[in-house]
Amino acid sequence: MFKLKTKSGAKKRFKFIVNGKIKRKKSFKNHLLTKKENKRKRRLSYFSRVHKSDIKNIKKQLLLN
Known part of the structure; x- marks a missing residue:
């Protein structure tokens, strides 16, 4: 049987x-x-x-089932 690998994109995006x-x-x-306001950019930087x-x-x- 083959090895099950994690999706590398999901591994990089989620913690x-x-x-x-x-x-x-x-x-x-x-x-x-x-063109984006500083307030908007600051809020987008949070998790x-x-x-x-x-x-x-x-x-x-x-x-991780």
């Missing part, structure tokens, strides 16, 4: 925090930043939690 929750980076902070309906799929990609 686990306490209580089995998963954190992720927010989008829209890669380019075209000159966010993954919604509970997506946790099952992410754990499946990371082979």
